[in-house]
Amino acid sequence: MRQRSLVKIALLSATAVALAACSNSSSGSSGGGGLTGGNSGGSSSGKTYTIGFQGPLSGDNQQLGINERNAVELAVEQANAKGDLNFKLKYTEADDVGAPATAPPAAAKLIQDDSVVAVVGPSFSGATKAVAKNYADAKLAIVSPSATNTTLTSQGFSTFFRVVPPDSAQGTQAADYIAKKGKSIYLIDDTSEYGTGLAKDIETELKVKGAKYVREGVADTTQDYSAIAAKVASSGADVMYYAGYYSGASLFAKALASAGYKGLAVSGDGSKDAQFIAGAGTSGESWEFTCPCADATVDPNMKSFADAYNKKWSTPSSTYSPEAFDATNAIIDVMKGIDGDITREKVVAGLKTVNYKGLTNTVKFQANGEIEKAIVFLYKVKSSKLSLVGTVTSQI
Amino acid sequence: MNDFIRYTIAGLTLGSMYALIALGYTLVYGVLQLINFAHSEVFMTGAFGSYIVVDTLVGGHGRQNGFMVVVVLGVGLITGALSGAGAAWLLERVAYRPLRRRGAPKLAFLISAIGASFFMSQLAGKLFNRQKNNSFPNFFDNRVLFSIGEADVRLLQVIIIVAAVVLMFFLDRLVQKTKLGRSIRAVAEDAPTAALMGINIDKTISRTFVIGGALGGAAGFLFALFSSLSYQMGFFPGTKAFAAAVLGGIGNPRGAMLGGLTLGLVENWSVMFLPSQWTNVIAFAVLVLVLMFRPSGILGERLGRAA
Numbered sequence: 001m002r003q004r005s006l007v008k009i010a011l012l013s014a015t016a017v018a019l020a021a022c023s024n025s026s027s028g029s030s031g032g033g034g035l036t037g038g039n040s041g042g043s044s045s046g047k048t049y050t051i052g053f054q055g056p057l058s059g060d061n062q063q064l065g066i067n068e069r070n071a072v073e074l075a076v077e078q079a080n081a082k083g084d085l086n087f088k089l090k091y092t093e094a095d096d097v098g099a100p101a102t103a104p105p106a107a108a109k110l111i112q113d114d115s116v117v118a119v120v121g122p123s124f125s126g127a128t129k130a131v132a133k134n135y136a137d138a139k140l141a142i143v144s145p146s147a148t149n150t151t152l153t154s155q156g157f158s159t160f161f162r163v164v165p166p167d168s169a170q171g172t173q174a175a176d177y178i179a180k181k182g183k184s185i186y187l188i189d190d191t192s193e194y195g196t197g198l199a200k201d202i203e204t205e206l207k208v209k210g211a212k213y214v215r216e217g218v219a220d221t222t223q224d225y226s227a228i229a230a231k232v233a234s235s236g237a238d239v240m241y242y243a244g245y246y247s248g249a250s251l252f253a254k255a256l257a258s259a260g261y262k263g264l265a266v267s268g269d270g271s272k273d274a275q276f277i278a279g280a281g282t283s284g285e286s287w288e289f290t291c292p293c294a295d296a297t298v299d300p301n302m303k304s305f306a307d308a309y310n311k312k313w314s315t316p317s318s319t320y321s322p323e324a325f326d327a328t329n330a331i332i333d334v335m336k337g338i339d340g341d342i343t344r345e346k347v348v349a350g351l352k353t354v355n356y357k358g359l360t361n362t363v364k365f366q367a368n369g370e371i372e373k374a375i376v377f378l379y380k381v382k383s384s385k386l387s388l389v390g391t392v393t394s395q396i
Numbered sequence: 397m398n399d400f401i402r403y404t405i406a407g408l409t410l411g412s413m414y415a416l417i418a419l420g421y422t423l424v425y426g427v428l429q430l431i432n433f434a435h436s437e438v439f440m441t442g443a444f445g446s447y448i449v450v451d452t453l454v455g456g457h458g459r460q461n462g463f464m465v466v467v468v469l470g471v472g473l474i475t476g477a478l479s480g481a482g483a484a485w486l487l488e489r490v491a492y493r494p495l496r497r498r499g500a501p502k503l504a505f506l507i508s509a510i511g512a513s514f515f516m517s518q519l520a521g522k523l524f525n526r527q528k529n530n531s532f533p534n535f536f537d538n539r540v541l542f543s544i545g546e547a548d549v550r551l552l553q554v555i556i557i558v559a560a561v562v563l564m565f566f567l568d569r570l571v572q573k574t575k576l577g578r579s580i581r582a583v584a585e586d587a588p589t590a591a592l593m594g595i596n597i598d599k600t601i602s603r604t605f606v607i608g609g610a611l612g613g614a615a616g617f618l619f620a621l622f623s624s625l626s627y628q629m630g631f632f633p634g635t636k637a638f639a640a641a642v643l644g645g646i647g648n649p650r651g652a653m654l655g656g657l658t659l660g661l662v663e664n665w666s667v668m669f670l671p672s673q674w675t676n677v678i679a680f681a682v683l684v685l686v687l688m689f690r691p692s693g694i695l696g697e698r699l700g701r702a703a
Contacts, residue, residue, distance in 0.1 A: 191673070216671045216672060216673070217671065217672075217673050218672050218673070219673065221632065222672075223619075223623045223624065223629065223632055223633065224410055224622075224623055225623075226406040226409070226410070226664075227403065227406055227407075227663065227664045227667040227672060227675070228667065228672045230399075230402045230403060230406055230664075230667075231667055231668075231672070234398070234399050234402065246529070247527070247528035247529040248528075248529075250529045250531075250624075251529055251623055251624055254531075254623075257538075258538055258550055258552070259402075260540075260548055275527065275529065278529075278531075279527075279529035279530070279531055279624065281531060281534045282534060
C-alpha cells in the first residue's frame with residue numbers, strides 16, 4: 001500500500017516536472033519570455049538588441065495584449081530574416097495584466113534589462129499613465145499601439161509615443177462625418193466612461209459645426225431598447241450615432257430595425273467587433289463604424305501582413321495587431337539608422353524624427369509624441385461581414 | 397397620438413413579460429411569505445433551456461416557413477417552461493425545504509435565496525459564456541402584422557402578448573377552479589389549518605414553485621427572443637417583476653398581472669416625456685407613490701381572499 005502511494009507520488013512529480021519543462025520550452029521558443037528573457041542582456045556586446053513589449057498577456061483583457069504581442073514578435077522575426085540588419089534583434093515581454101496597479105513591476109522588468117533599447121506598449125491608457133514616468137526616467141522609449149486616452153500626450157512624458165490617434169480625434173472626425181450625412185442627428189451614449197467620453201467629443205464638434213442634434217444616454221445594462229428605438233424612429237432623425245460597446249449596440253440595432261428606423265446608423269470602435277454582427281444578426285446590416293484602428297483582415301493593402309500573421313500564429317490578426325506591427329517596424333527603422341552602438345537615448349532621439357511608412361499610417365510624431373496624421377477608418381457591415389469603406393476624411 | 401400608441405404597444409409587450417415573472421414571486425410569497433430572490437435565475441434558466449433546444453432545431457438554417465415557425469415557437473415556450481419548472485423544483489428542494497424542515501428563521505431563507513441566485517447565475521456563465529448579447533437563431537421574419545394609425549405592430553409583439561395572456565388565463569383558472577388551486581389558496585390562507593384539513597403542505601409548496609417556475613421559464617424564452625440572453629439577464633427583469641408583484645399586491649396573482657402591465661406601460665410612456673435614463677426612476681417613483689396610498693398594493697395582498 002505504502003509502496004504504491006510512493007510510486008504514485010513519484011509519477012505525479014515526474015509529470016509535474018515534464019509539464020514545467022514543456023511550458024519552459026514553449027515560452028523559450030516564443031522569444032525568451034518570462035524570467036529567462038533577462039539572459040539576453042549578457043550578449044549586448046555581440047550586438048544583440050532587444051525590443052520589449054508591455055501589455056496584458058493574462059487576465060480579462062489578455063486578448064488585446066496577445067493581438068499586439070504576436071505582431072511585435074512577427075515584426076522582429078521578419079526583420080532578422082530579411083538580413084539587412086547589422087545587429088541581431090531579440091524580443092522580450094512583460095505582462096502588466098492591463099491594470100495600472102500591475103504595470104510598474106512589468107515596466108521595471110523591461111527597464112532593468114539592459115539589452116532592451118525600446119518598448120512597444122503599454123497597451124492600455126491606465127497602465128501607460130502609471131509607468132510612463134518610470135520609462136522617461138530610464139530614457140527608454142515606449143511606443144504604444146493602442147493607448148488612446150486624450151490626456152496622455154499632454155503630461156510631458158518625454159519618451160512616450162503612440163501610433164494611434166487620441167480618442168478626441170475619433171470624436172471630431174465622427175462628428176464631421178455624421179454632420180455631413182444627415183440633417184438631424186440622434187446621438188446616444190451607453191453611459192460608460194468610454195461612451196460618454198466619445199459622445200462628449202462628438203457633441204463638441206457638432207456644436208462647432210452648428211448641426212442639429214439630440215443627445216441621450218441609455219445605460220449599457222439596458223435589455224429592452226424598444227422604447228428608445230421608437231423614440232429615435234419617431235424623432236425624424238436621419239443619422240443615429242451610438243457611442244458605446246458592442247453588447248448594447250447589437251441589442252439596440254435589433255430594436256431599431258423593429259421600430260422601423262430607416263436612417264443611417266453609425267457607431268464607434270467599441271462596437272466594431274465580430275460580436276456585434278453575431279448579436280444583431282440581419283438587423284446590423286449597413287451599420288457603420290468609425291474606428292482609429294486598422295483591420296488587416298478586411299483591408300486589401302495589409303494582405304501580406306495578415307497572411308504572415310495567420311501563418312505564424314494560426315489565428316487571424318485582430319484589433320491593434322497592425323498598429324503594433326507598425327510601432328515595432330518604426331523602432332527597427334530608427335535602429336537601422338543609428339551609427340555605432342545603439343543606446344536607449346539614441347532610439348528616443350531617432351523616434352522624434354522618424355518618418356516611416358507603415359501599414360496603417362505614416363509613423364511621424366509631433367513633439368508631444370502624438371502621431372502627426374490622425375487617421376480614423378470607416379467600416380460598414382455588408383452581407384453580415386465587416387468591410388472597409390476608407391478613411392473617414394475621404395468620406396467627408 | 398401615433399407615438400402614444402407605439403409606446404403603449406411596446407409597454408404592453410414588456411409588461412406582459414413582467415407579469416409572467418411577477419406571478420412566480422407572488423405565488424411563492426402567497427404560500428411561504430418568502431421572496432424567492434432566485435426566481436430571476438429560474439427565468440434565466442428558462443431562456444437557456446429553450447435556447448439549447450431551439451438552436452439545435454433551427455440554428456444556422458436561416459428563416460423557416462410558417463408551419464415551422466409555429467412549431468419552433470411552441471417548442472421554445474414549452475422547453476422554456478419545463479426548464480424553469482425544473483429549476484424551481486430543484487431550488488425548492490435544495491435551498492428552501494431543508495430550512496423549512498428545521499424551522500429556520502425567515503432571514504436564513506433570504507440568505508439561501510441570494511446564495512442560490514448567485515450560484516445559478518455563475519453556473520450559467522461557466523457552462524455557456526459570459527457574453528451579454530447572445531441571441532436566438534433568426535428563424536422568423538419579425539414583420540409588421542398590422543398598423544394602428546401609423547404605429548406598426550410586429551409579429552414578435554403579438555406572439556409575446558398572446559402567449560402571456562393565454563398563460564395568465566390558464567393560471568387564473570387553475571388557481572380559481574382546480575383542486576390544486578384550492579390547496580394553494582388554502583395553504584396561503586392558513587397553512588396549519590390546511591394541513592389539518594388533509595392538504596399535503598410540502599407537495600402544495602413544491603407544486604407552487606413548479607407553476608411559478610414554468611411561467612418564469614416561459615417568460616425567459618419570450619424575453620430572450622425579444623432581447624438577448626446572458627447569464628446575468630435575470631437581474632433587471634427580476635427586480636422589475638418583483639416590484640410589479642408588490643405594486644399589484646404581493647401574494648395576489650391578478651395583482652401581479654396588473655402590476656406587471658402597469659409597470660411596463662409606465663416605463664414606456666415615461667420615455668415620451670423624459671430621456672430614457674429616467675425610465676427606472678419613473679418606474680420606481682410610481683411604485684412608491686402607489687404604496688404610499690395603497691400600502692398593500694393596487695389589489696391588496698393575500699392570495700387566499702382576493703383571488
